[in-house]
Amino acid sequence: MIYEARKGQVSYGEAIGILLLDTFAPFIPGDVGNATTYSFPVRFRKVEGFSVTRLFNKDRTVLDSLVEACQELVSEGVKAITGDCGYMALFQKELAERVEVPIFLSSLLQVPFISNMLSEDEKVGIICADSRILDSDLLEAAGVHASIPICVSGLENKENFYKAAIEEVGTLDAKQIEKEVVSAAKQMVENNPMVKAILLECSMLPPYAASVQEAINLPVFDYITMINYVYSSVVKKRFEGYM
Incomplete structure (x- = not known):
């Protein structure tokens, strides 16, 4: 050759x-x-x-x-x-x-694909870095139109994640962040039983995807799956x- x-x-x-x-x-x-x-x-x-x-x-x-x-x-x-x-x-x-x-x-580009895997009344749960930033304009830019049923939970109130990812203090406590992300996922599913798949939006979240799946027993998507x-x-x- x-x-x-x-x-x-x-x-x-x-x-x-x-x-x-x-x-x-x-x-x-x-x-x-x-x-x-x-x-x-x-x-x-x-x-x-x-x-x-x-x-x-x-x-x-x-x-x-x-x-x-x-x-x-x-x-x-x-x-x-x-x-x-x-x-x-x-x-x-x-x-x-x-x-x-x-x-x-x-990573949000996966949401329409995930939604099409589910029934019409089931939702895609999105765990994101900061739900205050993830507005309709950003979702639309990723092809996540208003007709797609989603549930959004941000990590802006999770101390360890926010310090590492947003405040950029330069250190990261993986065990504590794992607990925060798993807690957010469990709370989302408990509060919204129609959430049948999870997308971890932030690029720093895939390390915790396996623990999230073990906790909620649902499909979990993230940047790395994409x-x-x-x-x-x-x-x-x-x-x-x-x-």
Whole structure:
């Protein structure tokens, strides 16, 4: 087989590009920002100056920087690009229009898919970083229209999570955050019995997905389920076996 170099590309084999906020937080295994989370190589790109505060304030002046970061990832060979905050859905449509590879910025993009798995009267539960930010405009940007039955619970009142993820104190107590996330999930299901699947919106929550599932015995989706799914579509494997 003859392989051909791509102009300007000096490394190969990283199919998924990941846009990172300019943050100060430890990304533990399972986090979108930790390379050991994946069974395949990924390529990270920090968007300088794109802070949690700017995103939560819906600062659209960062759009050109996002496009530039995406173009750099494309030039380095990635086949699809995601992000590390579900609220990046704010830029989903613009980047999809301006970047030549598939864009799937937000974990929230999974909500319509999950909802279609359920009956009409069942709901998708969304556990997010801050429910005060997750408004109808953000949901619409991710394709979560008003007709889709959802239940939203934010972690803005969970001390350990909020300090690590939003206040960016620089440390993270995984055991305490796990308790907070599991508690939020259990309370959601108890208060809303029609919630039949959970989406963990924040990119820092996948490490706790298994514990959430053990506690509520429901399907649990997160950023990593989405990234693995897209990877399986842009890097197909040949099947080998026997009959």
